Amino acid sequence: MLVLPKGIRHIPGFLSRSAQEDLVEVIRLVVAEAPLFTPEMPRTGKPMSVRMTNCGPLGWVTDKERGYRYQPVHPITGRPWPALPDRLLDLWREMSGFEGPPEACLVNYYGPDAKMGLHQDRDEQDLAAPVLSISLGDACLFRVGGLRREDRTVSFRLDSGDLVLIGGESRLAFHGVDRLYRGTSTLLKREGRINLTLRRVTPWRGEGNGG
Template identity: 55%
Template sequence: MTAVIERRGFRIFPGSLDRAAQENLVAELREILARAPLVQQVTPRGQPMSVRMSAAGRFGWISDRAGYRYAERHPQGMAWPPIPDAVLALWRALADCPRDPECCLINWYGEGARMGLHQDRDEADFGCPVLSVSLGDDGLFRMGNVERGGPTESLWLRSGDVVVMGGAARLAHHGVDRIRFGSSTLLPRGGRINLTLRVVT
C-alpha cells in the first residue's frame, strides 16, 4: 500500500488490497450475490439506475417509487448475507470509528454505468465515515462540496483502492463519472464493483 492521498477531506488509500486479496474477496462476493442477487433499482421518479445493487450486513439500501431508505430485507424478500470478514478488517484498520458497519452496499458498474454527484445522508450518525472499496475496472471518482455546485476534483480509483469519507468529507457530494471498461483483469467479463460500508443507525 502506498502513502495515503488527501483531497478535500477525502482520504484515499491506494493498493489497500493486493491481487490475491481482491480475488478472494470477489469469490466471497459471488457467494453473497448468489443469495442476494443484484437488482436494477429505480429513482423515486421511476428512472432506472445504471448501477446494479445488492448488499450485505444488517441493512441494505433501497431506492424505488417510495423513496430512498435502508431496509433489513432484499427487495426479493430474503435477509442480507453477513459482511465478509476481509471487508470488516479494512473498516477496523482505516475507518477510525468505534462502531462496526451495519451495511455493505454492493454496486456493480457495467460498461457505460456511472453514479451522479450525490450525498450519503440516509444514515442516523454522520460522525461515522463511509468507507469505499474499489474492485475491477478503474473508476473516475469525482469529489465535490457539501453544498451542491462549485469546483470539483477527480481522480482515477483502481482495483484495491480504498476511500474514507469522514469529517469534512462525510456529507460532501461525490460520484463516479465513468469507468475505464476492460482496464482490469480481475473480473473476467469486465466491470467495476464498489463496496461502501456505512453505520446506519
C-alpha cells in the same frame, strides 16, 4: 499535486491482487444469496445504470414508491441480507477509525457504460462514522466536491484495490463516478467494476446497543 477536501482520503493499491481475488469470491457468495437488482430513482422510477445488492443487518434500497431508505430485507426476495463477511469487517476496523461496526455494505456493479451522478450519502442516522469505499475491477474516474452541489469538484482515478474514506467535515460531500476505463483490469470475469461501500447506519452507543 491533487489536493482532496479535508476528510477525504484516497489509499491507492491498498489491496493486493490476491486480496482482491479473495474479496471477489466473497462477494460472489453474497450475490448468490442476495441477487443483484436495478434500483429506481424516487418519484420518477427511472432505473439507475448500476445494479446493486447489500450485505449486513441493513441494506440501502430505492424505488419509485418509497424512495431512498435502509431496510433489513432484499426488495425482491424478501429475505434478510447476508451477513457482513469477516474480511470486510476487518477492513473497517483497520481503516475507519470508528469504534462501532458497519451495518451495511452496498455492492454496486458498474457495467462498462454505467456511472453515478453527484450525490450525498445522507440516509444514515450516524454521520460520525465515515463511509469506506473499496474498488474492484475496471478503473473509474471518481469526482468529489463540497457540501453543496455547486461547490468546486476534483476528479481522480480509482484503480482496482484502491480505498476511499469519506468522513469528518466531508462526510456529506457530493461525490460520483463519471466514467469507467474499460478493460483496465482482469480481476472480474467480464468488463465492469464492483464498488463496495461500508456504512454505519444507526447511532453507535457502545457494546450494549445491539449493533
